[in-house]
Amino acid sequence: MLFCRPLMETSSDRRQEVLAETLARFLARGAHANVTKLLGRVRPEDVAAVLERFDAAERLDIFRLLISDFPDSAGDVLTGMEPARRLALLEELTPEQIAGLLERIPVDDAVFVLESLPPALHDQLLELVDLRELTGVQAQLAYPEHSAGRLMDTGLFALPETVTVRDSIAAIQEKRDVEMIFYLYVTDRDGHLIGVTSLRQLLMSKPETPLSEIMQRSVIKVHVETDQEEVARQASRYDLLAVPVVDDHNHLVGIVTVDDIIDVVQEEAADDLLRMAGTSEGELLYEGRVLRVARLRLPQMLISLAGLLATGVLLASFQSRFPDALFLLAFVPVIMGLPGSVGGQAAAVALRDLAAGQFAGSGNLPAFVGRQLKVAGVLGLACGVLAAAAALAFQRNPWLGAAVGLALLVAMPLAALVGALTPPLLARLRLDPAVASGPLLLAVHDVLGILVYFALASVFLRHLAG
Amino acid sequence: MLFCRPLMETSSDRRQEVLAETLARFLARGAHANVTKLLGRVRPEDVAAVLERFDAAERLDIFRLLISDFPDSAGDVLTGMEPARRLALLEELTPEQIAGLLERIPVDDAVFVLESLPPALHDQLLELVDLRELTGVQAQLAYPEHSAGRLMDTGLFALPETVTVRDSIAAIQEKRDVEMIFYLYVTDRDGHLIGVTSLRQLLMSKPETPLSEIMQRSVIKVHVETDQEEVARQASRYDLLAVPVVDDHNHLVGIVTVDDIIDVVQEEAADDLLRMAGTSEGELLYEGRVLRVARLRLPQMLISLAGLLATGVLLASFQSRFPDALFLLAFVPVIMGLPGSVGGQAAAVALRDLAAGQFAGSGNLPAFVGRQLKVAGVLGLACGVLAAAAALAFQRNPWLGAAVGLALLVAMPLAALVGALTPPLLARLRLDPAVASGPLLLAVHDVLGILVYFALASVFLRHLAG
Numbered sequence: 001m002l003f004c005r006p007l008m009e010t011s012s013d014r015r016q017e018v019l020a021e022t023l024a025r026f027l028a029r030g031a032h033a034n035v036t037k038l039l040g041r042v043r044p045e046d047v048a049a050v051l052e053r054f055d056a057a058e059r060l061d062i063f064r065l066l067i068s069d070f071p072d073s074a075g076d077v078l079t080g081m082e083p084a085r086r087l088a089l090l091e092e093l094t095p096e097q098i099a100g101l102l103e104r105i106p107v108d109d110a111v112f113v114l115e116s117l118p119p120a121l122h123d124q125l126l127e128l129v130d131l132r133e134l135t136g137v138q139a140q141l142a143y144p145e146h147s148a149g150r151l152m153d154t155g156l157f158a159l160p161e162t163v164t165v166r167d168s169i170a171a172i173q174e175k176r177d178v179e180m181i182f183y184l185y186v187t188d189r190d191g192h193l194i195g196v197t198s199l200r201q202l203l204m205s206k207p208e209t210p211l212s213e214i215m216q217r218s219v220i221k222v223h224v225e226t227d228q229e230e231v232a233r234q235a236s237r238y239d240l241l242a243v244p245v246v247d248d249h250n251h252l253v254g255i256v257t258v259d260d261i262i263d264v265v266q267e268e269a270a271d272d273l274l275r276m277a278g279t280s281e282g283e284l285l286y287e288g289r290v291l292r293v294a295r296l297r298l299p300q301m302l303i304s305l306a307g308l309l310a311t312g313v314l315l316a317s318f319q320s321r322f323p324d325a326l327f328l329l330a331f332v333p334v335i336m337g338l339p340g341s342v343g344g345q346a347a348a349v350a351l352r353d354l355a356a357g358q359f360a361g362s363g364n365l366p367a368f369v370g371r372q373l374k375v376a377g378v379l380g381l382a383c384g385v386l387a388a389a390a391a392l393a394f395q396r397n398p399w400l401g402a403a404v405g406l407a408l409l410v411a412m413p414l415a416a417l418v419g420a421l422t423p424p425l426l427a428r429l430r431l432d433p434a435v436a437s438g439p440l441l442l443a444v445h446d447v448l449g450i451l452v453y454f455a456l457a458s459v460f461l462r463h464l465a466g
Numbered sequence: 467m468l469f470c471r472p473l474m475e476t477s478s479d480r481r482q483e484v485l486a487e488t489l490a491r492f493l494a495r496g497a498h499a500n501v502t503k504l505l506g507r508v509r510p511e512d513v514a515a516v517l518e519r520f521d522a523a524e525r526l527d528i529f530r531l532l533i534s535d536f537p538d539s540a541g542d543v544l545t546g547m548e549p550a551r552r553l554a555l556l557e558e559l560t561p562e563q564i565a566g567l568l569e570r571i572p573v574d575d576a577v578f579v580l581e582s583l584p585p586a587l588h589d590q591l592l593e594l595v596d597l598r599e600l601t602g603v604q605a606q607l608a609y610p611e612h613s614a615g616r617l618m619d620t621g622l623f624a625l626p627e628t629v630t631v632r633d634s635i636a637a638i639q640e641k642r643d644v645e646m647i648f649y650l651y652v653t654d655r656d657g658h659l660i661g662v663t664s665l666r667q668l669l670m671s672k673p674e675t676p677l678s679e680i681m682q683r684s685v686i687k688v689h690v691e692t693d694q695e696e697v698a699r700q701a702s703r704y705d706l707l708a709v710p711v712v713d714d715h716n717h718l719v720g721i722v723t724v725d726d727i728i729d730v731v732q733e734e735a736a737d738d739l740l741r742m743a744g745t746s747e748g749e750l751l752y753e754g755r756v757l758r759v760a761r762l763r764l765p766q767m768l769i770s771l772a773g774l775l776a777t778g779v780l781l782a783s784f785q786s787r788f789p790d791a792l793f794l795l796a797f798v799p800v801i802m803g804l805p806g807s808v809g810g811q812a813a814a815v816a817l818r819d820l821a822a823g824q825f826a827g828s829g830n831l832p833a834f835v836g837r838q839l840k841v842a843g844v845l846g847l848a849c850g851v852l853a854a855a856a857a858l859a860f861q862r863n864p865w866l867g868a869a870v871g872l873a874l875l876v877a878m879p880l881a882a883l884v885g886a887l888t889p890p891l892l893a894r895l896r897l898d899p900a901v902a903s904g905p906l907l908l909a910v911h912d913v914l915g916i917l918v919y920f921a922l923a924s925v926f927l928r929h930l931a932g
Contacts, residue, residue, distance in 0.1 A: 045703050052824070080703065082824070173670055182648050182665075182707070199648075199665050204639055218509075236732065237511050237546065239725035241648070241707060258724050259705035265728060266702065269735030270818045276742065277814035278807055284818070287837060294844040297811060301804065305849055308803040309856055312796035320792050329785055329795070330778035333912055336799065337774040338767065341744055341908075345763060348743035352736045352750070358518070358548070371753060378760040383771055390775055442807075446799055 020050045027058055035062065036069050044073040048080030059085065060092050067097065075105035083116050084287040090117065095124055107136040108153040108260065114141065115150070116285065148231050149224035151264065152245045152254030158185040159211060161194060166207035172199070182241050185252055186215045193219060193244055193252040221246050224253060228264045233357055235261045272351060275434035278304070300440060307443025311336070311450055318454035327395050328457060331387065331404045335453040338383055339411040340445040343419030346372040347441060350423040354433055359424055369420045376416030377409075384408035399460040407453040414452070415445045486516045493524055501528065502535050510539040514546030525551065526558050533563065541571035549582050550753040556583065561590055573602040574619040574726065580607065581616065582751065614697050615690035617730065618711045618720030624651040625677060627660060632673035638665070648707050651718055652681045659685060659710055659718040687712050690719060694730045699823055701727045738817060741900035744770070766906060773909025777802070777916055784920035793861050794923060797853065797870045801919040804849055805877040806911040809885030812838040813907060816889040820899055825890055835886045842882030843875075850874035865926040873919040880918070881911045 019042055026034040039047060039062070047066070051059050066074040078086060078101060090098055102110040102125070114122055114137065126138070136154055143149025157175055159168055168184060184202065186195035195215030205214045221244045222231050235243050235258060243261075245254040271281045278300045279293075286292035315332065322328055350368065359365050388405030392398060422441060423433035485508055492500040505513060505528070513532070517525050532540040544552060544567060556564055568576040568591070580588055580603065592604070602620055609615025623641055625634055634650060650668065652661035661681030671680045687710045688697050701709050701724060709727075711720040737747045744766045745759075752758035781798065788794055816834070825831050854871030858864060888907060889899035 043704070045705075049703065049823075052830070082822070169669060172666065199669075200638065203635060203665075232728070236725070236728045237515065238509070239511075241724065258707065258728070259702070262698070262702045262724070262728060262731060265731045265735070266821075269731070269738070270821070272735070272739060273742070273814050273818055274811075276739065277811045279811045279814070283815055290837065290840040290844055293837075293841045294848070297808075297841070297845060298848060301807065301845055301849060302852070304803060304807055305800060305852060308799040309796070309853070311799040311803075313860075315799060316792055316794075316796040319795055323792070326782055326786050326789075328782075330775070330782040332798070333774040333777040333781060333802065334771060336802070337770060337777075337908065337912065341767060341770055342763075345740075345743045345745045348739050348745070349749055352739055355732075355736070356548070357515075363521075364518070371756065371759075374756040375759045375763070378756055379763060379767055382760070382764060383767060386768070386771060387775070394779075443803065446803065 016046055016050050019046055020053050023050065023062065024054070027061065032065065036065055039066055039070060039073075044076035045080050047073070048077045051077070052082060052085060056088060060089060063089055067093075067101070071100070072104050075101045075109070079105060079109045079113060083285040086113070087117065087285055088288065090121070098125055102137070106153060106155065107140065108151065110137050111140045111150055115145075118285070143224055146228045147224060148222045148226045148228065148243075148245045148256055149254070151228050151231065151260055152224075152256050153260075154254045156185065156244075156252065156255045158187050158193075158252055161186050161188060161210065161212035161215065163211050164207065165202050165205045165209045165211070165214065168202055168211060169207075184211070185219075185244055185255070186211045187252055191252060192250045193221060193246050195219060196244070219244060222256070223247070229268055229355070231256050232261045232264045232268075236265075268355070272355070272434045275432060276348070276351070276438050278435075278438040278440070300435075300438065303440055304443050307440070308446065311443065311446045314447065314450050314454075318450070318457075322457065327397075327400065330394065331391065331400075331453070332450070334387055334404070335407055335411065335449040336446045338408060339415035339449045340442045342376045342379055342412045343415030343441060343445045346376070346416040346419035347423055350420050351434055354423055354427055365424055369417065372416045372420040373413050376413040380409045380412030383412065403453065403456040403460050407449070407456050411445075411449045411452045414448055418444060418448075482512050482516050485512055486519050489516065489528065490520070493527065498531065502531055505532055505536060505539075510542035511546050513539070514543045517543070518548060518551060522554060526555060529555055533559075533567070537566070538570050541567045541575070545571060545575045545579060549751040552579070553583060553751055554754065556587070564591055568603070572619060572621065573606065574617065576603050577606045577616055581611075584751070609690055612694045613690060614688045614692045614694065614709075614711045614722055615720070617694050617697065617726055618690075618722050619726075620720045622651065622710075622718065622721045624653050624659075624718055627652050627654060627676065627678035627681070629677050630673065631668050631671045631675045631677070631680065634668055634677060635673075650677070651685075651710055651721070652677045653718055657718060658716045659687060659712050661685060662710070685710060688722070689713070695734055695821070697722050698727045698730045698734075702731075734821070738821070738900045741898060742814070742817070742904050744901075744904040744906070766901075766904065769906055770909050773906070774912065777909065777912045780913065780916050780920075784916070784923075788923065793863075793866065796860065797857065797866075797873075797919070798916070800853055800870070801873055801877065801915040802912045804874060805881035805915045806908045808842045808845055808878045809881035809907060809911045812842065812882040812885035813889055816886050817900055820889055820893055831890055835883065838882045838886040839879050842879040846875045846878030849878065869919065869922040869926050873915070873922050877911075877915045877918045880914055884910060884914070
C-alpha cells in the first residue's frame with residue numbers, strides 16, 4: 001500500500017460524494033420522497049459506500065426507506081456494507097424483516113451475511129430462515145467454515161455433454177436469473193463434472209456440434225471442503241473467472257465466482273494483518289463496542305503481560321548481581337528490541353510464503369530457515385559491531401562492548417530461527433500461523449535476549465564490575 | 467489464514483506432485499526427449515509451480531528445453547514463477563533470449579516481468595525490447611508505478627455504438643487473439659468510452675439492434691493514473707470482471723482484467739505484511755542473496771537501534787536515581803511491551819481501514835481514533851490493575867503498584883493514539899503507512915513508556931526509596 005489515496009480521483013468517488021451530499025440535503029429537509037427517488041436511480045454498491053458516511057440514525061432512516069420501496073436493492077446494500085455497520089443496522093430490524101431481506105439475495109450472499117453475525121443473532125435467524133424453506137442456506141452452513149462449500153454459488157449452469165452448441169445457446173438465452181455466465185460446465189448423465197467450455201467457444205463453434213466435442217476435458221476444480229484460501233490460489237494461478245466445486249463423487253454442486261475470490265483474498269489479508277498485531281477480524285464486526293473489542297484483545301495481552309513480567313523479574317534479578325554496573329541497563333532495550341524485529345521479519349516472510357503455497361517442496365522449508373538465519377547473522381554482526389562501538393564510546397569499557405555485540409550476534413539469529421519456524425509449524429498443527437509474529441513471540445524474543453545478554457555479562461563479570 | 471493447508475487436497479496439488487516426480491525421474495535418467503514430451507502436455511501454470519521444487523540447475527535445464535521446444539509456454543511459465551526464481555533464471559539467459567520470451571507474452575505480462583527486475587537488467591532489456599519495436603511495453607512503463615496504466619491490457623476489444631448485435635457477434639468470432647472477452651465496451655466515433663454490454667446480453671438481443679440500444683451507459687471506469695489499489699477496490703465493490711481504463715479525454719485505452727486485480731490484492735497484502743515487519747517486497751526478489759536482503763532491512767534496523775539506545779540511556783539514567791530500588795526494573799519490560807502491542811493493534815486496524823477506503827467520510831477518522839483510545843483505556847485499566855497487583859504481591863509496595871498501574875493506564879492509550887494516527891497521517895502525506903506499525907513505532911512506544919513510568923516513579927520517589 002504505497003499510496004493509499006488514488007493518484008487521481010475516480011469517477012465513482014465523485015459520484016459517491018455527490019450522492020452523499022444530495023442525500024444529506026434531502027434528509028435534513030425531511031424530503032423523504034426525494035430520497036426515495038434518488039435511491040431508485042443509483043447502484044446498491046454506491047448506496048452501501050455512502051451509508052458509511054452517515055450516522056447510525058440517518059443510516060437506519062435511509063435503510064428503512066430502501067426496505068419498503070426497493071427491497072431487492074436493500075439486500076444488495078446490506079451485502080456491500082462494512083461488517084460493523086451491517087450488524088448495527090440488522091440489530092434495529094425485526095428477525096422477520098431480516099429473513100425477508102436474506103430471501104431476496106443469492107444464497108451465497110445470504111450465507112456470507114449470516115456467517116458475519118454474532119452466534120446468538122445467527123441462530124435466531126436460522127430458525128426463521130428454516131421456516132421459510134431457505135434450505136440452501138442451511139445446507140451450505142453445514143460445510144466447514146472457510147470451505148469452498150460455504151463460499152460457493154449453487155445456482156450454477158451446467159449442461160450434459162450430448163447437448164449441441166445451438167441448444168446450449170438457446171438454454172443460456174432462457175436462463176435469465178443466473179448472474180454471471182462465462183464458463184459452461186459439462187456433465188455426464190449422472191451429473192459428474194467432465195468438462196468445461198466458454199460462452200465465446202460456443203460462438204465460435206458450429207451450431208450442431210455436441211458439447212463433448214468442444215469442451216476442455218481437464219478441469220481445474222475444488223472439493224466442497226477445500227479451504228477458501230486454496231480456492232483463491234487455484235483461481236489466481238490459472239487465471240480463472242470461476243472455480244467449479246465437486247463433492248466426494250465428482251458431482252458438480254456449485255461454483256465459486258471470482259468476485260467472491262477477491263473478497264476472500266482481501267479478508268484473509270486483513271485477518272493476517274490483525275492477527276499479527278495480536279487481535280482478530282472480530283475487531284471489524286464489533287468496532288463500536290469498546291468492551292467487546294477489548295475482550296477480543298485481552299487474552300493475548302494477558303499472555304504478553306505474563307511473559308513480560310517474567311522477563312522483568314529475570315532482568316531485575318540479573319541486574320542485582322551487578323549492583324555497580326547500572327550502565328548494563330543502557331543496552332537492555334536494544335537487546336530486547338532488535339532480536340524481536342528480526343524474528344518478526346522472519347515470521348512475516350514465512351507467513352507470506354505460506355500464503356503463496358511456497359513450502360510445498362520438501363527442501364523448501366530448511367532452505368528458507370537457512371536463508372533467514374544467514375540474513376539475521378549479517379544483521380546481528382552489523383548491529384553488534386555498532387552497539388559495541390556505542391558501548392565503547394559511552395562507557396570506555398571493552399568488556400561491555402563485547403557482551404553487547406556478542407549478545408546481538410547470538411540473539412538475533414536465534415530469534416530469526418524461532419520466527420521462521422513458528423508459522424510453518426503452527427500451520428502444520430492446523431493452528432493460526434499469523435499469531436506467531438505477534439506480541440506473543442515478541443515476549444519470547446525478549447526473554448531470549450535478556451538471557452543471552454546477562455549470561456555473557458556474567459562471563460565478563462570480573463572485568464565489568466571493575 | 468486460519469488453516470494454511472487445504473482441508474482436502476485439490477486435484478491440482480496431486481497433478482503437480484505427479485508431474486514433479488515424473489520430471490525428476492526423467493531428468494535423473496537424462497531422458498530429455500521424455501521431458502519435452504511431458505512438458506508439451508501440461509499447463510504452463512503447473513510447470514511454473516513445479517519448477518519451484520527443483521534446484522537451480524535442474525530448473526535451468528527444464529526451462530532451456532521449454533525455450534527451445536515450447537517458446538510460447540516458456541513465457542507463460544516465466545510469468546507464473548516466484549520473483550526470486552524468475553530473476554535467477556533470467557540472469558542465466560542472454561538478453562536476446564529474454565527479449566524473445568517477452569515478445570511472446572501479452573504486453574501487460576511483459577510489463578509485469580520487466581517491473582519485477584532489478585533496474586540494471588531492466589534497462590538493458592528495455593534497450594533490446596525497443597530495437598524489436600515492442601513499443602507498447604515502453605508506453606506502459608511511462609505511466610506511474612502501481613498505476614492502472616502499468617497494469618492494463620491494451621489488446622482490448624471495443625466497438626462503435628452504431629454496430630449491430632449481429633455484426634458484434636461476427637466481430638467477436640473473428641477476434642481470436644483477444645484472450646478474455648466478457649464485456650463489450652462501446653465507444654463513440656472519436657473513441658470515447660460511452661457504454662458497456664456483455665457477451666450474454668448480445669445473445670439475448672435481436673440481431674439487428676445497434677449496441678447503443680442495449681448498452682449500459684453508466685460505466686465504472688478508472689483513469690490511467692489511478693492507483694492499482696483503487697482499481698482493485700472498484701472491481702471488488704462492483705463485482706466486475708474487468709475495469710476499463712481511460713485517458714484525460716475519456717478515450718478508452720485499455721482494460722484491467724480480474725486476474726490481474728487478484729494479483730494486485732495479493733501483492734499489496736504481502737507488501738503490507740512485510741512493511742509492517744520492517745522489511746519490503748524486495749525480500750521476495752532477492753531471497754537467495756543474503757547481503758541484498760540484509761541491506762534492505764538495515765536502514766530501519768539502524769533507526770530502531772538508535773531509538774532503542776536512546777531508550778536505554780534514559781532507562782539507565784532514570785534507574786541511577788533509584789539505586790536502591792532495582793525492583794523497579796522488574797516492570798520495565800511490561801511498560802515497554804504492552805503499550806507497543808496496543809499501539810501496533812491500533813496501527814493494524816488503521817491500515818486495514820485505509821485499505822478498505824474507510825476514512826473517506828470526514829468524521830470517520832476522529833471516530834476511529836476515539837474508539838481506539840477507549841479500547842486502549844479499558845485494556846490499560848485491566849493490565850494496570852493486574853500489574854499493580856503483581857507489584858504488591860512481589861514487593862508489598864503499594865507505591866510501586868501505583869506507579870506501574872498508572873503508567874500502563876497512561877501509556878497504553880497514548881500509544882494507541884500514536885498508532886491510530888500515524889498510518890492515516892502518513893497516507894495523507896503520500897508516504898507508506900504500513901511502516902508505521904513496524905519496529906520504528908515500537909521504539910517510540912518504548913521511549914514513551916519509560917518516560918511515563920519513571921516520571922510517576924519520581925513522584926512517588928520518597929515512598930519507593932523507603
